[in-house]
Amino acid sequence: xxxxxxxxxxxxxxxxxxxxxxxxxxxxxxxxxxxxxxxxxxxxxxxxxxxxxxxxxxxxxxxxxxxxxxxxxxxxxxxxxxxxxxxxxxxxxxxxxxxxxxxxxxxxxxxxxxxxxxxxxxxxxxxxxxxxxxx
Numbered sequence: 300x301x302x303x304x305x306x307x308x309x310x311x312x313x314x315x316x317x318x319x320x321x322x323x324x325x326x327x328x329x330x331x332x333x334x335x336x337x338x339x340x341x342x343x344x345x346x347x348x349x350x351x352x353x354x355x356x357x358x359x360x361x362x363x364x365x366x367x368x369x370x371x372x373x374x375x376x377x378x379x380x381x382x383x384x385x386x387x388x389x390x391x392x393x394x395x396x397x398x399x400x401x402x403x404x405x406x407x408x409x410x411x412x413x414x415x416x417x418x419x420x421x422x423x424x425x426x427x428x429x430x431x432x433x434x
Contacts, residue, residue, distance in 0.1 A: 304351060304354055305432070307351045308348045308349070308351040308352035308432055309348070309432060310348075311344045311345070311348030311351060312344070312348035312349075312428045312429055314344050315342070315344035315345035315348065315421075315425050315428065316341075316425060316429075318337045318338075318340050318341035318344065319337070319338065319341040319418065319421050319422060321337055322334040322335075322338050322341065322414070322417070322418055322421065323418060325337065325414075326411065326418060329411070330406075331409035331411060331413060331414040332395075332405040332406055332408065332409040333394065334409075334414040335387075335394050335409055335413055335414055335417045336390050336394035338387055338390065338414075338417035338420065338421035339363060339387040339390040339391050339417070339421075341421045341424075341425060342384055342420070342424040342425070343361055343362075343363055343366060345421075345424050345425045345427070345428035345429075346363065346366035346367055346370060346384075346424065346428065347366060348428050348432065349370055349427075349428050349431050349432070350366065350369055350370060352431065353370075353373055361391060362385075362388055362391075363384050363385050363388050363424075364384075364385035364388055367380070367381035367384055367385060368381060377427075380423070380424075383420060383423070384420060387417060387421065390417060393408075394409065
């Protein structure tokens with residue numbers, strides 16, 4: 300049975316869009332650590348959608364940087380954006396686990412500035428993915 304590549308890619312990008320919406324809501328309610336984490340997740344899912352759209356059967360891993368590097372192998376013009384998007388990888392673990400920080404807890408360690416910057420970055424990556432799927 301053949302899988303519809305476009306449909307699978309769209310599912311991943313649609314979930315990325317939903318996750319970004321949740322990140323915005325959380326940031327609006329001062330839940331900055333979780334907003335940052337969801338931005339990393341949204342970007343990861345958007346990039347996985349792009350890779351699925353290229354015909355991949357399975358896309359593994361959670362690193363925005365590694366996923367972006369995979370896309371850049373297909374489209375070298377994307378490489379310049381990888382550095383910016385990869386910043387979100389810093390929000391994968393320490394936004395969730397108290398022992399990933401030298402003191403305090405994630406709920407109090409992140410700021411509105413960080414959350415809003417993460418939202419802008421995720422939005423850029425999701426826009427890229429959406430355009431890639433549309434074009």
